[in-house]
Amino acid sequence: MSDFQLTRNPSGLLVYTCDGEVHEGVVPVRAFPIAAPDECISLMNPDGKEIAWIERPNELREDIRRLILEELACREFTPNISRISAVSSFATPSIWQVETDRGNTELLLKAEDHIRRLPHNALLITDGHGVSFLIDDMEKLDIHSRKLLDRFL
Numbered sequence: 795m796s797d798f799q800l801t802r803n804p805s806g807l808l809v810y811t812c813d814g815e816v817h818e819g820v821v822p823v824r825a826f827p828i829a830a831p832d833e834c835i836s837l838m839n840p841d842g843k844e845i846a847w848i849e850r851p852n853e854l855r856e857d858i859r860r861l862i863l864e865e866l867a868c869r870e871f872t873p874n875i876s877r878i879s880a881v882s883s884f885a886t887p888s889i890w891q892v893e894t895d896r897g898n899t900e901l902l903l904k905a906e907d908h909i910r911r912l913p914h915n916a917l918l919i920t921d922g923h924g925v926s927f928l929i930d931d932m933e934k935l936d937i938h939s940r941k942l943l944d945r946f947l
Contacts, residue, residue, distance in 0.1 A: 875927050
């Protein structure tokens with residue numbers, strides 16, 4: 795990828811400039827947000843067309859990397875579950891009381907297939923409102939949380 799500039803315009807939108815072409819409203823998207831969040835980012839124009847591929851974001855200039863990470867932080871919301879306090883029922887749908895890195899909350903598990911296994915003992919749980927919750931390693935959960943979770947796996 796050739797040298798490029800990434801800035802914010804007065805409206806707060808990202809502006810990508812490369813080889814004389816200017817694209818406003820650029821959106822960074824992680825290629826593998828769960829499996830490899832620190833690798834491979836695509837820069838998309840407002841129409842959803844890829845305009846740049848960044849294989850190694852950590853090798854970018856600090857100012858460009860900071861802008862991309864700020865934009866990703868605004869767009870991404872995947873709380874990490876650290877504890878399952880209670881579930882309303884062992885049949886679905888059920889309401890789960892959970893502790894996350896963003897505070898305590900409850901989620902609605904509509905069906906058991908809304909729990910997706912990922913590599914390295916990780917789970918992605920999508921609640922009834924479309925919010926994704928991550929358990930980065932089931933083995934790191936306390937015994938109570940694992941017993942509750944085992945009922946649904």
